Amino acid sequence: MKGLLWFLFLLFLDVAIPYGVLSDYGRITGAFIFWTVWGAIAVASIFFMTRRWGEER
């Protein structure tokens, strides 16, 4: 459940930040870096959520 809520929060940021605060910010440090970091956080979160697979069963 925690994981689901965390991903819903991430998906909210996924749209809200680039289409909100960064919508007029035409620099590489804007939406490009945001989405790259966002993607890395999403990937890292999946790593974390699955880290014990194969150990507990």
Add this chain to the structure above:
Amino acid sequence: MRFWVIFAIFLYLFVGTILAFVAKRGKSMSDLEEFFLARRTLGGVLSALTYSATTYSAFMMIGLAGLTYTGGVGSLGFELTYLAGLVLIVWFGPKFWEFGKRYGVISPAEMLGRIYGSERVAFAFALVCIIFLVPYSAVQLMGIGYSLDVMSKGVIPFSLGIVIAATVAIVWSFTGGMRSVAWTDAFQAGLMFISSLVALLFIVYKGFGGFGEFFGILESNYSQYLCVPGPGFFKLSTFLGLTVPWFFFSISNPQVSQRLFVPRSLKSLRNMLWGFLIFGFFYTIIVILWGFAARALIPSLDRPDLATPTLLSLPIVPPFIAILVMIGVVSAAISTIDSVLLTLSSMVSKDLFGKLPEDKQILIGKLSLFLLTGAVLVFAYMRPSMIVLLSVSSSAGLLSLVPAIIGAFYWKRSSERGAFWSIVLGAFITGVLFAFKINPMGLMPGIWSIIISSGIFVLFSLIFPLKRRERLKDGALREEGLGYTRGGLSGPDKG
């Protein structure tokens, strides 16, 4: 140049074919589990590479690069949101894997059929996959035909190119089933990644002088492409309309969800997921930067899907880089086509002709591999407009499968009629919306697909509930008396 193009193509085909035969060595392809799932024994790394090569088609270097060219940074958000959608594997991966292992399930359609105790659910699932994925494969084949034609300067014309590609797809999948496909996929995933990385680094350093200069040019001349909606393509409704279908790709598309049955252990399943996420993250960024490079170097293209071929034809790009990238694009397409064909043929044998004995099923499976490849080839050659339409709508159409999949594992009250009608009506209505280009309330068909099929699924499940059921430990539903007729659900044996 022409000689080296042909030499490179033959080298690629030669290495792939050797791998396909080596992978098959010593294995008898006489049972379904071996042919379609490599007997569920693949390790994590090999699984990750075949998952990557199957997922990423020619769409990346042609379509996504073109989308970046047209719409800018929104395409990065779109593609990375798809990657984040792999979180669905966290909740569905172990369930698919365990159910498959326990009941000897071969295809995702068969799994749903068993859970809902209904052959028609499996049949509808399989049929929807075939309707949407055969045209999708045909469009991939057309991409190869055009690429080889341009690349070889007419020596390999379109029609010969698609025949070669279809032959390769069938040889590689027929030889050793999933084993051959997995090994050739691994080889092709390497080609896809390395070719695009080398080409990007070359373009950035040769064309711009380095990443700092490249980003500087983007900021000063194309700053609107660095934000959304930016130049206008990525309106919020478009972003959502593209992103929602792709977010569910990992469970809606059978050629990738079938790969959840293949790893030898839960740890291998996890390693497959991790490997794919790493591959996907970096491959996405490479392709997006490639699209930006095209925007900065060739700003006045009429057709964005020509961004990659045009970039490769620039004088600053040496021939060997151009050849390498085009082989990478062909690899991406073939690795997707042969996996789709293998998955669809497993559905034909198991879900359309499931009542036959296993030796007949394997025969039907292999025969259907030829027939499906033939259909893909004919569609690619004739290029009817319906093919392009179905291909474009495939990710949205396959979304109609998602509510039934989620409900199968996570909703006690989900019922057979809910599953069946959500798949049939959801896919049909999505097809109609695409065919007539209808976007009710400004929302794209992909959004409507998930809304409509979810609504039908919930409504029909509530109106027509299961009479008797019990939940198995793995979350699967069992409906006594209506149990799946092939082997039943009474025990842990294979059906």
